[in-house]
Amino acid sequence: MKRAILPGLLSLLPIWLFSQASPHCGADLFREMYAREYPELAQGSEHISNNFPLQTRTLITIPVVVHVVYQTEQQNISQEQIESQLLVLNADYRAENDNLNIIPSVFQNLIADTEIEFCLASRDPEGHSSIGITRNQTDKDNIGLSTDVHYLAKDGADAWDPLHYLNIWVADMGENVVGRASFPGTVPLPEDGVVIDPRYFGTTGLASGSAPYNLGRTTVHEVGHYLNLYHPWGSDFPDCDGDDEVADTPQTSESYLQECPSTLQATCGSLDMYTNYMYYTDDACLAQFTPGQKLRLQATLSGPRSELSMSLGCESSGTGNMPTSLVGVSIEPNPSPGELVFECRGREGVNCQLAIFDAMGRLLQELDIPANQPYPWVVPTSFADGVYWVRVEQGGGVIARKWVLIR
Secondary structure, three states, X not given: OOOOOOOHHHHHOOHHHHOXXXXXXXXXXXXXXXXXXXXXXXXXXXXXXXXXXXXXXXXXEEEEEEEEEEOOHHHOOXXXXXXXXXXXXXXXXXXXXXXXXHOOHHHHHHOOOOOEEEEEOOEOOOOOEOOXXXXXXXXXXXXXXXXXXXXXXXXXXXXXXXXXXXXXXXXXOOOOEEEXXXXXXXXXXXXXXXXXXXHHOOOOHHXXXXXXXXXXXXXXXXXXXXXXXXXXXXXXOOOOOOOOOOOOOOXXXXXXXXXXXXXXXXXXOXXXXXXXXXXXXXXXXXXXXXXXXXXXXXXXXXXXXXXXXXXXXXXXXXXOOOXXXXXXXXXXXXXXXXXXXXXXXXXXXXXXXXXXXXXXOOEEEEEEEOOOOOEEXXXXXXXXXXXXXXXXXXXXXXXXXXXXXXX
């Protein structure tokens, strides 16, 4: 199979990544790329989710903007094809997909409704009515494999406010990769989101001829990464030492790329859940998230991606401004050598509650500080160098921000 030469930052990736079998999903490849280019972000998604306190609100609707970056008219996919992908996302994340019966009986009790839904944004960040789709033509080959896809000035498309919208770029990714996604906190904000090849986005139009990945589950898989789910084999594929930090997804040493097993499969001393959306199994044979994955998804939306749940992107225009100023926080300097200054931006006269977590999501300290005033804080000597998170609440608004301690 021909290997594409990747432009831009991808030249930083080690050659061995492209000497393997087709990587299919590019999330891990891009995570390594960004870790090399932005070492301060490298640990951003490690162990951050499962222990974040969940919001009392369970059902969350995430506004989606689809940026179609096309080179040929065939790649300029129709609105119908885009809407078909939203139907798949909503069915699969709510466990309303029509192939639940293919899940082996041993895993039938591990089917989870994640209580996450998606809409094409009906308003843009300025509050204007929208259909949640942008279109830009490009002269660049395989632009989906380049960071250029995230910038209009580089022949791609600019993201809408990544804190309040899930940005999905639909762009050509060549022959080896069907999609990629950024894990929370690991990339510059303008590049945060999901990229899908137009041949694998949705179920109609160009996607209809892309079997066995023609049922929209590439996007389901990549959105899982965006919300901090890992592959079940973790980072040590094809060994059995890797883990996805979810207790009810058995360890595995198989990806099931271009496979659709008809009988039970086992590796690493246990049965493989090859029907899980985070495998590479054929689209027709993917059918479930687990309760453990739901916990991780929901906790991500209570922590590092909490602003998505406050977005008005799914509301009609005229229902109010986007909640960009409900609550905010600055952390300076970041990385910090041991002394930093928090400033919570919010309503005057109402204090902000800050909760500081380590990278494992363990609560370390709580602070009650006045809004809109610098608050100096000396990091306790018991804090080891590494990544931490601060969760800020005021008047119903909540955000989470990462900070790094380097003494």
